[in-house]
Amino acid sequence: MKRTLGTCYYPEHWPSDIWAEDARRMAEAGLTWVRIGEFAWSRIEPTPDALTWDWLDQAIETLGQAGLKVVLGTPTATPPKWVLDKHPDMLAVDDQGRPRKFGSRRHYCFSHAGYLEECRRIVGLVAERYGQNPHVAAWQTDNEYGCHDTTLSYSDAARQGFRGWLREQFSAQGQNDGIAALNAAWGNVFWSMEYNDFDDIDLPNLTVTDPNPSHVLAFHRYTSDQVVAFNRAQVEIIRAHSQAPVTHNYMGRITDFDHFKVGADLDIASWDSYPLGFLEDRVGASVEQQRKFANQGHPDFQAFHHDLYRAVGRGRWWVMEQQPGPVNWAPYNPSPLPGMVRLWSWEAFAHGAEAVCYFRWRQAPFAQEQMHAGMLRPDSVDAPAIHEARQVADELKQAPEVQMVQASVALIFDYDADWAWSVQPQGVGLSYFGLIFDHYRALRRAGISVDILPAHCRDFSGYDLVLAPGMMHMPGDLKQALTGGNAQVLIGPRSAARDANMSIPVPLPPAFPGLDVTVSRVETLRPDQPVALTSGGAITGYLEELEGTADIITQTTTGSAVAMRAGPVTYMGGWGDDAALDVLISDLCTRAGLATMALPDGVRIRDTATERFWFNYNAEPIATEAGVLPAAGVLRVELT
Amino acid sequence: MKRTLGTCYYPEHWPSDIWAEDARRMAEAGLTWVRIGEFAWSRIEPTPDALTWDWLDQAIETLGQAGLKVVLGTPTATPPKWVLDKHPDMLAVDDQGRPRKFGSRRHYCFSHAGYLEECRRIVGLVAERYGQNPHVAAWQTDNEYGCHDTTLSYSDAARQGFRGWLREQFSAQGQNDGIAALNAAWGNVFWSMEYNDFDDIDLPNLTVTDPNPSHVLAFHRYTSDQVVAFNRAQVEIIRAHSQAPVTHNYMGRITDFDHFKVGADLDIASWDSYPLGFLEDRVGASVEQQRKFANQGHPDFQAFHHDLYRAVGRGRWWVMEQQPGPVNWAPYNPSPLPGMVRLWSWEAFAHGAEAVCYFRWRQAPFAQEQMHAGMLRPDSVDAPAIHEARQVADELKQAPEVQMVQASVALIFDYDADWAWSVQPQGVGLSYFGLIFDHYRALRRAGISVDILPAHCRDFSGYDLVLAPGMMHMPGDLKQALTGGNAQVLIGPRSAARDANMSIPVPLPPAFPGLDVTVSRVETLRPDQPVALTSGGAITGYLEELEGTADIITQTTTGSAVAMRAGPVTYMGGWGDDAALDVLISDLCTRAGLATMALPDGVRIRDTATERFWFNYNAEPIATEAGVLPAAGVLRVELT
Amino acid sequence: MKRTLGTCYYPEHWPSDIWAEDARRMAEAGLTWVRIGEFAWSRIEPTPDALTWDWLDQAIETLGQAGLKVVLGTPTATPPKWVLDKHPDMLAVDDQGRPRKFGSRRHYCFSHAGYLEECRRIVGLVAERYGQNPHVAAWQTDNEYGCHDTTLSYSDAARQGFRGWLREQFSAQGQNDGIAALNAAWGNVFWSMEYNDFDDIDLPNLTVTDPNPSHVLAFHRYTSDQVVAFNRAQVEIIRAHSQAPVTHNYMGRITDFDHFKVGADLDIASWDSYPLGFLEDRVGASVEQQRKFANQGHPDFQAFHHDLYRAVGRGRWWVMEQQPGPVNWAPYNPSPLPGMVRLWSWEAFAHGAEAVCYFRWRQAPFAQEQMHAGMLRPDSVDAPAIHEARQVADELKQAPEVQMVQASVALIFDYDADWAWSVQPQGVGLSYFGLIFDHYRALRRAGISVDILPAHCRDFSGYDLVLAPGMMHMPGDLKQALTGGNAQVLIGPRSAARDANMSIPVPLPPAFPGLDVTVSRVETLRPDQPVALTSGGAITGYLEELEGTADIITQTTTGSAVAMRAGPVTYMGGWGDDAALDVLISDLCTRAGLATMALPDGVRIRDTATERFWFNYNAEPIATEAGVLPAAGVLRVELT
Ligand SMILES: [Zn+2]
Ligand SMILES: [Zn+2]
Ligand SMILES: [Zn+2]
Structure with missing residues (x-):
């Protein structure tokens, strides 16, 4: 498929008399796409119902005339002040009970019906006006759902919504007595937390000590469903007016809602890739790696998200925002090493990106992101990024095709499991994302290309190796699907450790068909207490005690079983360090008939x-x- | 006295048809006691006044028929949701002003009169029904007062109660003008904090900078008195219906209320001993010791509490909850080394425990403690703890008697002093508990068995050495009692440093009869600035400048007096590190005629x-x- | 000029029958000044309008009779409880939205009109009564504005005030449409933050992510103006009744309001110097330096403030509170090394202090500062400080004159720049104060005496070298004034980087006349990634990329320009470490014809x-x- 480049542009930030020159320079630099509009509500509708389309009409026309294709964003991430005045309780409430005020962005609660109605209205107006515009070639809903910790809200609206959602969930299960079903499923008899009515249920913040993990997990699921519904409402309206594909720009390592479920309503997934910012503020790398790659970004973090969003987009995905230079929001904001903007672009294409758009065209001299680099400096002079973009554009002219193929190795990523781990880490710093990323890194070190799969996948044909570590709830049909194929399968630690409502199942986990392994006890370890393995490396953080008749394939140096296997299924009862994961991946690949390499660091x-x-x-x-x-x-x- | 074992059981968590088998297995394992009921309010009274006793009747009968003795807990630590609906302001309020919500446990304010009335009612109902039941052999009030930081509450109820309590305290002192007496005692002239009425007084949270330490100390004392009153109300009701002894299960290192004063109303003290959890979250040991003893627990922490609660129970005490495996609530939750459950049990008996009960019988598969080990796994298979419990039971059959005797060395533990230090640490990390525990550890290293004494003790006969370091307020009769006997006495640092209302007395401290020592200045030290002593070791953290004619027995390497002595009284003007405390304890024991050892680490x-x-x-x-x-x-x- | 000593005294803390003896001992110790009254509101006016002057009359008379001169403080930092009852909303509100309660001090919001009225009333009464008293030789307004983070308040009063202040600021600029001018100046089009009315504008706390930096900077400026107005109101009233000079006692490293603007209304600046407390809690020195100087204080921190307040006082300044021994409020509170109280006193005189007053006369045995040393112990015995004070008094008798002279080197300190950096540090820990203090330390290491200048200075005659690093907004006339003289001038990093409303100017910074240097890109660095310079030392934290034709005078070891120069103006595009700053200062001094030294550490x-x-x-x-x-x-x- 042919690959393209683009940028993000804010015509409303600049005098209209420079738009044409900007457009010309974009085209000259080899760009195809220009995303606009996603924060422009106050210019589209400066006061209630006073619509001002002329500037946007002109901007789209100007860009289109230069040969650019427009990605038009819905402006719902930044409702103007007057929207808040109409709906004073639309603000999300943080876990400390404080409403999150106007003055930046994403100041809304996904559960607020009045705000959802405002969004339907403005999206309808925008879609109606530009749905058939020949220059509008794609749509973006909202902007970076979940960014700035904006998914979970402890508002009154969320409380009411959560109660209704639970009533619906459990009334089905419990026939005439849904609340009894909920009490039973959550084990509310523990500590007399039993409810007599769904209206007794509060949100799980500010409790004296830990709330019931079933309660918290349900609130995560409820909240994720609100994001899905919020996004779907926009997509349906856009589709009623336009044939152009719809995307949303996800972020890195935001796991508060199910990206796959949101993605099911999109045509294309996209994400915003900030390798240097992310390395400082969310990758979780060691200090040594943070220093070593401070100007390059983590070698695997972008690749992981590329593979993730390829799955979310069912094959179609973009980088909607590509870091072009120093950003403004990380603890430290260094410059990229010369060449990295090009490298990041090609890494994306190598993973199947259809387009890479650089954020942003010209650095804004004002407001929150004034220290965020662009392709141009604030004085319109070329910044370093545009030179590397031009090089990529030239290279694309010579070899525009990159053909994806199904990988041999699949790794399941399950947002629900991430919530379950976050509810019950059992040890400081232990997270599902961390576990999955450690496995992904090991595969990358071994030179393996990976497909990421959603939790709902049941068809693993074509894969020689499937990994599902840490997936805390595994439905029976998933277990069947995994063992029914020809692939080697890795599960554990913690795979299938909980039932659908976050209780320990009996028989004890993993209760995997054909695998006589039982997790008889779980412990978490201090970081300074790794448990060495005879085969090299060590278990850190999380360690299970295993029983059963399956073959022991890895042991601690004191003789305890850590990994066991029967047929194609391997259970790993602990969180391996890099050395242990290298051994494990190498072994699994060998059994799967896959060649591995030992790539140099970086x-x-x-x-x-x-x-x-x-x-x-x-x-x-x-x-x-x-x-x-x-x-x-x-x-x-x-x-x- | 004969020693016994037991466990904690939640019949309401399990189908009634397995209760008999559970009871049989408990008896088979050699257990005598089974504690039940302490979180079961929602099953006893699912809705207001709808009492359902049948299940509890049956559970007690089933356990009793198996030969087990029941400890019946009052369910007041977990009021059901409908109780909160009746008393919406019964929630404790944290120091940031936020009510602490329903959804876990201990969600009540000790000052709330309405909730106290509910407790009287439910305890009365339970005591009436089971007060004469032949299988109910002991009672437990509530559960772990103070756990999860639930003692201090900044609620309206607490504010009103505090004002009344102060009025009562100071009106006596001040004759017709109590508020003037309070202003004088607290020095409220400082910063114009003078009150014209008791109703002017607010709770000491959220002030611009530090509140008056006298104010904060008074609030600690008030709050402690509410816990005492809350517990006493339950004990009086139980005693009206039952002859069985009453206990409460205290926690480790919770010092927010006076355990001795609560204990004065009990027949037996008990505590909940979690050696591994405590080592991670509250012992305060060095990182090296945390690593070394991660699977064993701190060698002295349990022993200290055993001695403490022997004093609180006036000789009668239990371990009500003994850690049986990994828990769920510490930063890291490792498994105990094989043998430790037995060792912990015997350490308790060696300190005089009448009973050790393992928490809990079967690991719950649901709710907050689903990762807390039990004697059985969730699937009812024996967990490691039951094997070690059986071994202890067998050993107890062969040698059930353990005879306590008064120790030669006494160490005073004063909850009021702990509050005073917390109000005014004067250096980061300095705490009374830490100081006392450092002295206790030094005594343990020297092989010394210790009796802990309450602050109100005035009879020290039989002791060869009495230690009262850090006891910030020492009434005159205590000073007399300490100097009037034959024992060697150690005081300081900070002993007698404050009057009853947290002011510096004049003459300056310690003003000890027969000891010409004056603390002329106090400094606190950075952790990286120990002050070396000529006799070995160093002062860390807290250092006093001493004047007077008493003998100098310890000096800094720069020649300043650190410890001084006259007759049997030694004043230590600093916080010694381990090496310094070893020297000091060895010297004091020698003078007291007591042999010491140098026990290996651990x-x-x-x-x-x-x-x-x-x-x-x-x-x-x-x-x-x-x-x-x-x-x-x-x-x-x-x-x- | 003749130099004098003094102390701070609280007659209301002590029985009146010891006042005369205290006064006698003060005089005997060589003291001239005694500051009183600044926390005594509850004694002057115990209940609304019930004035009790007799004690204060007597105290002033007693002190005066002993030959002492009184500095009389207005008591507005500690309004009594009844004032709060009259104005329940006078409390400042913290950035988390919580009112800051009564019970310590500084519990008021500078924006509250009702409290300002109360202050006018009480100051009027005090000034009227003592304005002509022959013993009252100076006045102090309030106490330590800004201490305990009390400048910024997020109260309703502040919100209303801020809106009015903005309306005034921008209505001038915007003619008929002030709000459009504000939207344009702040770039509110970004993220649809545009306002339709000044009443739409909220305070910039609790936003979802960063608020607009222009918004935050404006709030800092507004708040500073409230402090200025609050102080001016008092000064005007005092001046109406008294000829004595008026001062205010500032603190160390509090930059939340413009000290120069407050100082413009004062006759004398003064500050409260706590070298050991400050070293622990605010200097920002390395751990090694904190340990090395734990008992001496930082060698440059006091000197910097002496020079700063000499500028604030336009030549006239005092140390109003000099640390005399351990204090009570730092993380650790060690004793000063013998001799330091004398050294600190002389350092102040060497920088031009007219008077040094020791805080406090006698250590209070009660309330918040009971562990704060005084010149006397609580039992009235001489504490170590009084001995050193006597020595200074004796030395002053022999050589009372210290003559100030304009220094050769000037360093601009701009409070507005400090706010701008705090709004947009761009890297963890980067602050304007830190940058300025690093330059000051380098000058001190080189043996250079320094004058500090305010941002509004335009006359640099007499200086051979002027430094203005980090001054984010530089008006055009300042640029002209700096380049128009004969001095060498150092600017950068970040000098002139923003326009008056916190946007990046085009042409890009620094746009300095005669200097062809452009900052083309900015990055911030991890602390573990210093960038080495060929001339020695390294850039840490903040690094700019420079373009232009000016001479490159410093480069990184990889060849990037870091410092550039044209004529007398040097632009430094990064934050040098100590070694780099030593090279830079040495070079600049050489060019300026100034001799430098390399003084030993300390x-x-x-x-x-x-x-x-x-x-x-x-x-x-x-x-x-x-x-x-x-x-x-x-x-x-x-x-x-
Ligand atoms: Zn067109
Ligand atoms: Zn019976
Ligand atoms: Zn007079």
């Missing part, structure tokens, strides 16, 4: 249908079997 | 009237004068 | 018109060109 590959891409995230050249990779180097080698 | 002894118990908290065997102690080993040697 | 000098003062902040003697300085030594050498 060097990564990605295979497409016809090519192998080499990436060097290091600040110095590295010799590889494909030749010497320059610092920040990209190499594209045909597969033979 | 090895501890405890002497009863007839035996010496040896305990090895290490993960490897250790050679001692009593022979080689296996890892987690216990040795019982007759004293000759 | 040794500092200060030149007056006729003398060089040497100070040894070390705990051991140090050999210098002026001879061996004893530990804590002071040497006074005539300049020849």
Whole structure:
């Protein structure tokens, strides 16, 4: 498929007399796409119902005339002040009970019916006006759902919504007595937490000590469903007026709502990739790695999200915002190493991105992001990013095709499991995302290209190896699907450890068909107490005690079973460190008939249908079997 | 006295058809006691005044028929939701002004009269029904007062109560003008904080900078009195219906209320001992010790509380909840080393416990404590703890008697002093509990068995050495009682440093009869600035400048007096590190005619009237004068 | 000018029958000044309008009769409880939205009109009564504005005031449409933050993510103006009744309001100097320096503030409170090394202090500061400080004159720039104060005496070197004034980086006349990623990319320009570490014709018109060109 580039533009930030020159320069730089409009509500509707379309009409026309395709965003992430005046209780409430005020963005609660109605109205107006505009070639709903911790809200609206949602969930199960079903499913008899009515149920914040994990998990699920419904409402309205595809721009490592369920209503998934900002504020890398890759970004974090959003988009995905230079929001905001903007772009294409858009066209001299670099400086002079974008554009002209192919290895990512771990980490710092990313990194170190799969996947045909570590609730049909194929399967730690409502099932976990392994006890470990394995590496953080007749394939140096196997299913009863995961992945790949490599630190590959891409995230050249990779180097080698 | 074992059981968590088998297995394992009922309010009274006793009748009968003795808990730590609906302002309010919501436990304010009335009602109903039941052999009031920081509440009820309490306290002192007496006692002229009426007084939270320490200390005392009154109300009702002894299960290192004053209304003190959880979350040990004893618990922390609660119970005390495996609530939750459950049980008996009950019988698969181990797994299979419990039961059959005897060394523990230090630490991390525990550890290292005494003790006969470091307010009759006996006495740092209302007395501290020592200045030290002593070790954290004619017995390497002595009284003007405390304790014991040992790290002894118990908290065997102690080993040697 | 000593006294804390003896001892110790009254409102007016002057009449008379001069404080920092009852909404509100309660001090919001009226009333009454009293020789307004984070308040009063202040600011600019001018100036189009009316504008707390930096900066400016107005109201009333000079006692490193603007209404600036407390809680020194100078205080922190307040007072300044021993409020509170109280006093005089007053006369045995040392112990015995004060008094008798002279080097300190940096640090821990203090320390290490200048200074005549690093907004006339003289000028990093409303100007910064340097990009660095310079040292934290034709005078080891120069103006595009700043200062001084020294760590000098003062902040003697300085030594050498 042909790959394209784009940028994010805010015509409302600039005098209209420079729009045409901006558009010309975008086209000249080789860009195809220009995203606009997603924060412009106050210009579209400055006061209640006073619509001012002329500027937007003109902006779209100007861009279109330059040959650019417009991605038009709905402006619902930034309702103007007068919307809040109409709906004073539309603000999300934080877990400390404080309404989150106007003055930045994302100041709304997903559960607020009045605000949802306002969104339907404005999206309808925008879609009606531009749904058939020939220059509007794609749509974006809202902006970065969940960013700034805006998914969970402890508002009155959320409380009412949660009660209704629970009533619906449990009334089905409990026939005439839904609340009894809920009490039983959650074990509310514990500590006399039993409710007599759904209206007794409060949100699980500010409790004296931990609330019931079933209660918290249900609130996560409820909240995720509100995001899905909020997004779906917009998509349905856009589709009623336009044939253009609809996307939403997700973020990195935001797991508060189910991206797959939101994605099911989209045509294309997209995400906003800030490698340097993320390395500082969310990757979770060691201090040494943070220092080493401070100007390059983590070698695996973007790749992981590329694979994730390829799955969310069912094959179609973009980078909607690509970091072009220093940003303004991380603890420290260094400059990218020369070449990295190009490398990041190619890493995205190698994973199947249809488009990479640089955020933003011109650095804004005002407001919150004035220190966020753009492709142009505030004085309109070319910034470094535009030079690298031009190089990518040139390279794309020569070789625009990148063909995706199903990978041999699949890794399940389950948002519900992430919530379950967050509700019950059992040890400081233990998270599902961390566990999955550790496995992903091990696969990348071994030179393996990976497909990420959603939790609802039941067809694993074509995969030689499927990994589902840490997936706390595994429905019976998933267990069947995993064991029914030809793939090697890795589960554990904590896989299938809970029933659908966050209780421990009996028989004890994992209760996997054909695998006589029982987790008889669980412990979590201090970071300074790794448990060494005979096969190399160690267990850190999370360790299970295993019983059963399956083969022991890994043990601690004191003789306890850590990994056990029967047929194609391997159960790993602990969180391996990098060395332990290297051994485990190597072993599984060998059994799956897959070749592995031992890539140098910072060097990564990605295979497409016809090519192998080499990436060097290091600040110095590295010799590889494909030749010497320059610092920040990209190499594209045909597969033979 | 004969020692017994028990467990904590929640019949309401399980189908009634397995109760009999559970009871049979408890008896088979050698257990005598089964505690039930303390969180069961929602099952006793599911809706207002709808009492359902049948299940509890049956549970008690089933347990009793198996030969078990029931400890029946009052359910007041977990009022059901409908109780809160009746009394919406019964919630405690945290120091940030937020009500602490329903959804876990201990969601009540001790000052709330309406809730106290509900408690009187439900306790009356329970006591009336089971007061003469032959299987109910003991009672427990509520559960873990103070756990989850639930003692201090900044509610309206507390504000009103505090004002009335102050009015009563000071009106006596001040004749017709109580508020003037309060202003004078607290020094409210400072910063124009003078009140014209008791109703002017607010609770001491959310002030711009530190509130008056006298104000805060008074609020601690008021709050402690509410806990005492709350507990007494229950005890009086139980006693009106039952002859069985009444206990309460205290926690580790909770000092927010005066355990001795609550204990004065009980027949038996008990506490909940979680060695691994406590080591991670409250002992305050060094990182090295936390790592070394991660699977064993701190060698002295349980022993300290055993001695403390022996004093609180005036000789009669239990471990009501003994950790049986990993728990769910500490930062990290490792498994105990094999043998530790047995060792912990014997350490308790060696300190005089009448009973040790394991928490809990079967691990709950649901709700907040689903990852808290039990004697059985959730699938009813024996967990490791039951094997060690059986071993203890067998050993108890062979040698059930453990005879307590008054120790030679006494250590005063004063809850009021802990509050005073917390109000005015003067240096980060300095606490009374920490100071006392450092002295206790030094005594344990020296092989000394210790009696802990309450602040109100005035009879020290029989002791050769009495320690009262850090006791900030020492009434005159206590000073007299300490100097009037034959014992060596250690005071300081900070002993007698404040008057009854938290002001510095003149003459300056300690103003001890017969001891010409004056604390002329106080400084606190950075942790990286220990002050070395000529006799070994160093002062850390807290250092006083001393004047006077008493003998200087310890000096800094720069020549300042640190410890001084006249006759039997030694004043220590600083907080010694372990090495300094070893020297000090050794010197004091020598003067008291007591032999000391230098026990290896992790090895501890405890002497009863007839035996010496040896305990090895290490993960490897250790050679001692009593022979080689296996890892987690216990040795019982007759004293000759 | 003749230099004097004093103390702070609270007659209301002590029985009146000891006042005369206290006064006698003050005079005997060589003190001239005694400050009283600043917390005594509840004694002057115990209930509404019930004035009791007799005690204060008597106290002033007693002190005066002993030959002491009284500094009389207005009591507005501690309104009694009844004032709050009259104005329940006068409390400041913290940034979390919580009113800050009664029970300590400074519990008022500067924006509250009702409280301002109460202050006018009480100050009027005090000024009327004592304005002509022959013993009242000076006045102090309030106490330590801004202490305990009490400048910024998020109250309703502040919200209303801020709206009015903005309306006034922007209506001028915007003619008929002030709100459009504000929207344009702040760039509110970004994220649809545009307002339709000034009443739409809220305070910038509790927003979902960062509020608009222009919004926050405006709120800082508004708040500062309230402090100025609050203080001016008092000064005007005092001046109407008295000829005595008026001062206010500022604190160390409080930058929340513009001290120069408050100072413009004062006759004398003064500040409260707590070298040991400050070193622990606000200097920002390395752990090594904190340990090394724990008993001496930072060698430059007091000197910096002395120079700052000399500027604030337009030459006239005092130390109103000098630490005399351990304090009570820092994380750790050590004792000063013997000799330091004397050294601190002389350091102040060497910088031009007219008076140094020790806080406090006698240590209070009660309330919040009971562990704050005084010149006397609570039992009235001499504490160590009084001995050192007597020595200073004796030394002053022999050589009372210290003559100030304009320094050769000036350093601009701009409160507005500090707010701008705090609004937009762009990297953790980066602050304007820190940057300025790093430059000041480098100057001190080089033996340079410094004048600090306010941002509004336009006359730099007489200076050979002027430094204005980090001054984010530089008006055009300031740029002209700096380049128009004969001085070498240092600017950058971040100098002139923002326009008056916190946007990036185009042409890009610094746009300095005659200097072709453009900051083309900015990055911030992890603390573990210093960027080495070829000339020695490194850039840490903040690094700019520079373009232009000016001479490159410093480069990174990888060849990027870091400092550039044209004529007398040097632009430094990064935050140098100590080594880099030593090179830079040395180079600039050489160009300015100024000799530099390389003083040993902890040794500092200060030149007056006729003398060089040497100070040894070390705990051991140090050999210098002026001879061996004893530990804590002071040497006074005539300049020849
Ligand atoms: Zn067109
Ligand atoms: Zn019976
Ligand atoms: Zn007079």
